[in-house]
Amino acid sequence: MKAVDVKDLAKVIGEKIIVDRVSFSVEEGELFGLLGSNGSGKTTTFNMLSGVLKPSSGEVEIFGRNIRKNKEFVKDIGMVTQNDSFYETLTVNENLEFFASQHKVSREDAKKRIRELLSQTNLTTKSGALAATLSGGMKKRLNLACSLVHDPKILFLDEPTVGLDPLVRKEIWKLIKQLQTNKKTIIITSHYMEEIETLCKKVAIMFRGRIVANGTPASLKKKYKLQQMEDVFAHLVKR
Numbered sequence: 107m108k109a110v111d112v113k114d115l116a117k118v119i120g121e122k123i124i125v126d127r128v129s130f131s132v133e134e135g136e137l138f139g140l141l142g143s144n145g146s147g148k149t150t151t152f153n154m155l156s157g158v159l160k161p162s163s164g165e166v167e168i169f170g171r172n173i174r175k176n177k178e179f180v181k182d183i184g185m186v187t188q189n190d191s192f193y194e195t196l197t198v199n200e201n202l203e204f205f206a207s208q209h210k211v212s213r214e215d216a217k218k219r220i221r222e223l224l225s226q227t228n229l230t231t232k233s234g235a236l237a238a239t240l241s242g243g244m245k246k247r248l249n250l251a252c253s254l255v256h257d258p259k260i261l262f263l264d265e266p267t268v269g270l271d272p273l274v275r276k277e278i279w280k281l282i283k284q285l286q287t288n289k290k291t292i293i294i295t296s297h298y299m300e301e302i303e304t305l306c307k308k309v310a311i312m313f314r315g316r317i318v319a320n321g322t323p324a325s326l327k328k329k330y331k332l333q334q335m336e337d338v339f340a341h342l343v344k345r
């Protein structure tokens with residue numbers, strides 16, 4: 107079954123076409139990557155998929171439900187934004203409780219879920235610590251955990267490792283892979299080629315608001331007769 111189905115999605119702001127008739131679909135359980143340099147329209151696309159931003163045209167279906175007509179999809183998605191969305195002045199546990207209440211998770215379910223998430227993100231010993239005191243990697247893991255408290259089927263990750271050192275980046279990659287093994291559908295944006303190639307089975311390359319290529323990294327290399335995804339990317343964004 108298709109988890110996400112996007113057809114001719116567009117966003118025009120003023121005179122500027124920010125997202126230009128983007129179409130792609132993601133199967134349930136797939137890890138899908140949207141690769142593009144800064145300003146190519148990835149975040150704007152994500153904001154339309156999560157219902158934060160109204161599309162100028164086009165349609166989005168989440169598990170077969172059109173998000174314009176049916177708001178039920180909200181419980182199926184978790185969104186991890188580029189900037190951390192937790193509160194620095196709350197403890198790790200308080201943050202998770204806050205996000206659980208926002209999503210109307212019952213107290214009992216929240217307790218169990220938070221315990222699982224703390225263990226999964228390796229933050230159990232930090233549950234009483236103020237978020238402000240966490241290291242960069244821990245903050246990223248907390249941010250992820252906050253978006254997972256309602257156990258969404260689909261997770262959107264917008265540039266999850268930007269600005270992180272290589273070790274912390276690998277730690278986050280491991281966590282993302284673990285989540286996928288637990289049957290989540292994950293869509294990730296990145297401008298790091300290596301990140302997309304390491305994590306994603308399928309990738310769409312975005313350039314100036316448009317998807318200029320879509321497929322498995324192997325199929326794209328074959329199609330353009332190039333050895334490296336880096337070269338495929340360079341070839342596509344030169345046009």
Ligand SMILES: Nc1ncnc2c1ncn2[C@@H]1O[C@H](COP(=O)(O)OP(=O)(O)O)[C@@H](O)[C@H]1O
Nearest residue numbers: 119122124142143144145146147148149150151
């Ligand atoms: N509200 C807005 N008004 C005008 N321009 C915008 C707005 N939001 C985004 N943009 C522009 O649209 C382009 C794509 O932005 P964005 O979706 O954030 O790209 P990415 O996430 O790939 O870096 C950028 O050039 C950005 O400056």
Ligand SMILES: [Mg+2]
Nearest residue numbers: 148149150188
């Ligand atoms: Mg962005």
